Amino acid sequence: MRDEKNGIIYGGKITSVPTHMNCGRHFLECIRKGKSKLALIDGATDEKITYGELAQRIVNVASSLTRIGVKKGDVVGICSENRIEFLVTAFAIFCSGATVTFINSAYNKNELIHTVKISKPKFLFLSPNTYKSFYEILKSLNIAKDFTVFGISKNKDVRSFRDLSKKYIDINKYQPYDFNGEVQTALILYSSGTTGLPKGVKLTHRNLIIAGHQPPLCSNELNILSLAPWCNTVGIILTMKALKENQSIVYLNKFQEDLYLHCIQKYKVGILYAVPPLIVMLAKSRMLQNYDLSSVELMYCGGAPLDLAVMGEAKKRFPRLKHILQGYGMTETTGGITEENVSANREGSVGTIMDGNIVKVVDVETRKVLGPNQEGEICVKGDILFEGYIGKDMKDDMDEDGFYKTGDISYYDEDGYFYIVDRIKELIKYKAGQVAPSELEATLLQHPAVKDVGVVGLPDPLAGELPSAFVVKTPGSKVTEKELIDFVASKVSSWKQLRGGVRFVNEIPKTASGKILRRVLRDSLIKPPASKL
Known part of the structure; x- marks a missing residue:
């Protein structure tokens, strides 16, 4: 439900919380x-x-x-x-x-x-x-x-x-x-630490009960395959929801391509819980043809935005794949803020507001509440919001109306479907323009020679920051820096071009939930190249 006058969007209400609160x-x-x-x-x-x-x-x-x-x-x-x-x-x-x-x-x-x-x-x-x-x-x-x-x-x-x-x-x-x-603290998790050391996040029994009340993605008869560590938010919340629905979960502790594909075939897996880097790898894998993957009907992706081109390629590689669904959330919201399911999904979006959430999108500078198709910071409150951080004052994290400031740039369409743009702190500021790293990463991943990529801003005394890419090549590729710079230049606006250059690396540092550790990439930019204005 959307309050057209005030620009507030409400998820459904949770009414059946047991009195024992355990x-x-x-x-x-x-x-x-x-x-x-x-x-x-x-x-x-x-x-x-x-x-x-x-x-x-x-x-x-x-x-x-x-x-x-x-x-x-x-x-x-x-x-x-x-x-x-x-x-x-x-x-x-x-x-x-x-x-x-x-x-x-x-x-x-x-x-x-x-x-x-x-x-x-x-x-x-x-x-x-x-x-x-x-x-x-x-x-x-x-x-x-x-x-x-x-x-x-x-x-x-x-x-x-x-x-x-x-x-x-x-x-x-x-x-x-x-x-x-x-109300009692049930679980202490740690924020992902993409910009610094993790913070202790307190989730209550009520938070976890409400998170488990969310509607299932689809039929509970489909087996699930998950790589997500249970020590992080995505892993434990999705697992608890699946167990509540009495679904069968096949789990692994690390990605080994042959073992992963073997598990799909052996256990007739119907649902893959995945982060974007995994779906990228599957979309480009040469091993898929060696396994029967016809049981896979759904992929559920979270942790970072998934590019439409990658979704399209994945659908080509899995013969019976019906849906690639996305969700968006964070530890502080007990996992979920928005989510798609098979009856309510829109390609490229991260779904609609989940039950127990109240959301608004505000202008980053003025804090004015925005309407449909206007990009701003997503803020949230409601039954699913966490209890607080251990040993940290919350005054800078909340606005005057009690909304938690997520730090994520988003917008929603006329039907209430949300689209994530990027993190406020991760936006690259080139001169007067702002560049979303995820947009450039999605563009680079369209190139057949790019296996994985991370984009950050390279400090520059004149321009502020220069978009710079770290690229993992596909095996056997001989692609050059200039080829990739030219490839991106042909697809994006002038202020979004890779003026900071391309660095080839063996891997992109990520958290367990698949988020790129941009601070690690930034730290590796010890000596910036000459400015390319």
Whole structure:
């Protein structure tokens, strides 16, 4: 619904939030309905668990957490790659009344220390891999006092997860913590850190329940394949929504082209959860012809805008692909602000406002509320908005009407479909013009010799910034810098041309959710080339 006078757009209202306000209990009730249907499949090892088994293990672990002293107000950390124990533990922590935080297993030492100091987990769960990499560092911080390793521990000071999950608890008698309507932090996630170190984002049980209430993308009979790490927002929210709908999820921890395509064929995958770089790779892959991919009906893409040309190429490569749907959101909005589904989609858009959101688009300078087809900053408030940052004042993040300032440039059409342009901080300012890096990236990806690309502004004393591209060549390509500069010049306006040049690299640095780490690219521009005005 759009308020034509005030320029405010409203998503649908969420009316059925349980009074116990425990998302663990809410999702456990949904999971139990799946019974013997497969819930999770490890695509690399073929390890499987049914919904009935998943529910039972959650209850077993939740009961054991209470027994070892986990209680309301405690923060419990999970540092692990995707594995069944990860989700079992996360849901068990929700049920216990404590707060869970996910620490990315791909963090370096500084990032690890930074995030642990933000959330201060009293209990920590580690996979065997993260135990080897991080245990001594974590122990030396003297923040966590209790450690558990998934599997069997050989360290007498570290608990074996097996000991927490083996005791059988009658699922019909187990009672998760009842908050009696109290708003309580359920999950601490970390902003992606594309422009700096991550911030601790507090999401409530109510936030997570409402996020799970969003309408499904399509039929719950289609199997899902996902690479998204569960430690980040896209990964955990999409997974929770799929489990609530009792869908079967095949998951992988890293992209290996042959294994990924093999999983599609073996498990008859119907839905691919993907970030734009993955869809770009699939659209250009030479291996697709070796596999039966006829089961794929839908791709769901988030993390960054997906170019129409890439969408068109992907549809050519997958014979029965019906829809490529996009969504837009952020950690601070519990994942979703807008979303498409099979009954409401428009090519190139990121969909319409999701339930629980209230949105406006404002002029970046004047803060005036804008109407259809006018680009400005998207601002949001509503039931899905987060509780706040840990240890950070929110005054600069909110406007005077209580809207959260996303920092993203967007516009919507007359029917309420939104289109993302770019981040405010990432817009390149060349003389009097503004250049969206994503536009130039989409243009470059149309060139057959470009496998991946990232665009940033190169500081220039006269022009302000010069658009500059970092390009990963397709294997065997001999394309030159001049060829790519000329290719872009033939397709864009004069102020958008690559006056900062092209640098060829082996890979584009990205976050786990697929967002380009532009600050890393900018930092690599140590010595700017001569100005090309």
